[in-house]
Amino acid sequence: MNKLPSPRIVITAAGAATPVGLTLPQTAAAVRAQIANFNEISWCDKEYEPFVIAYIPEECLPDLPSTLTASTQYSRRESRMLRAANLALQDLARAQPDLDAAIPLLLALPQDATTDHNELWNAVLSLTSLPIDPEHSAIIPRGRAAGLIGIDEATKLLTQGTAEFVLVGGCDSEYDLERLGHLDRVGRLKSDINLDGFIPGEGAGFLLLGTERAAAKLGLSTLSVIAATARGFEHGHLYSETPYRGEGLSETWQALLSNLSSQTEHKIATLYSSMNGESYWAKELGVCSIRHQDSLVEAPFISHPADCFGDLGAAFGPVMIGLATTGLQRGYRRGPVLVYCSSDHGHRAAAILHKIQCH
Known part of the structure; x- marks a missing residue:
């Protein structure tokens, strides 16, 4: 767990690109209105039915700079990930400051061997104007x-x-025949004959975090406060033979919530979840919510935006933090907000956000 009493950590800029919005404001408006963008594509599953996925229209994705494509041959999946990342970085750039000192980049990527992580890292590096x-x-x-x-x-x-x-930031795409074929073979895609599955998606999200003092020094507006962060691991994950007991997410929440007062006004009012439609993730949230019900308001609002833009994979966390921040800013989501994500292979992570005026 990372306790954050001082200095306060704030979000100063955010950008996103998803199947329901080419910017964070567009995505937030679509998710709030529960607008989904699921479509059949020309590729078919093992039952000879078209795959249903959520994707960013080809005509909306910017071409990659020639300097990138001239030196590297990207796979279809890698290309779509980078083009989505380019959109999200352009969105973030509308609000990002001019910085003199170089800043770290922490890039979230899929947990599989079909993508070249180093190549993607170098490409994203060339797409951002930040030092x-x-x-x-x-x-x-x-x-x-x-x-x-x-x-x-x-x-x-x-x-x-x-x-x-x-x-x-993070970027990911499931709009790839090899990836869809694998998910279909193991029975994880939602279809008319498999209701316990998910809709694949794609997208990207980026956040610029800073200390409140540094932001004030540059005269930057701040979007929200990150009050606490935590991570954990579920040994009974989807691909493990260990029985699922819900310990990973529960322990992550416990570390996170230990920072908050037990007073009613500090109870979690809103949850943003990476649940994608598979029953495993709903069970996980159910177990966790029961164990930590004293830290939640009586009926917290629960958002699982995969219902709108599909499973965003490695882009999920930054995009949901952007959605939560937008909701807090515009007053249609109550804080504190708990955002959490669960990976197929056991990793769990979460963060708590406040409105900027909260102390």
Whole structure:
């Protein structure tokens, strides 16, 4: 757990690109309105039915710079991940400051062997206009939880004084025949004959975190406060033979919630979850909510935006932090907000957000 009493860590800029919005404001409006964007594609599953996925329209994805494509041959999946990342970075750039000192980049990526993590890292590096500090940067190939793990790492760098700002982001895409074929073979895709499955998605999200003092020094507006972060591990994960007991997420929440007062006004009012439609994740939230019901308001609002844009994989954490921040800013989500993500292979991570005026 990373306790954050001082200095306060704030989000100063955020950007996203998803199947329901090419910017964070568009995505937030669509998710709030419960607008989904699921479509059949020309590829078929093992039952000869079209795959149903959520994707960013081809015409909306910017071409990669020629300097990238001239030197490297990216796979279809890698190309779509980078093009989505380019959109999200352009969205973030509308609000990002001009920084003189180099800042760390913590990049969340899928937890599989079909992507070249180093190539993706170098490509994302070339897509951002921010000066990046390679020494304190890192690739985090941990799937859904990776972005929030990155935020946990970022808060350590900021509280230790290693950096005044950190860029955290993630990108992923399931719009890939090999990936869809694998998910279909193991029975994880939602279809007319498999209701216990999920809709694949794609997207990217980036956040610029900083200390409140550094933000004030540059005259930056701040979007929300990161009150606490935590990470954990579920030994009974989807691909483990160990029985599932719900310990991983529960212990992560316990570490996170131990920072908050037991007073009613400090109970968690809103949850953002990476649940994607598979029953495993609903069971996990149910177990965790029961164990920590004293830390939640009587009927917390629960958002599981995969209902709108599918499973975003490694992009989930940064995008949901952006959604939660937007909701707090505009007053349609009550705080504190707990955002959590769970990866297929056991990693768990979470963060608590406050409105900027909260102390």
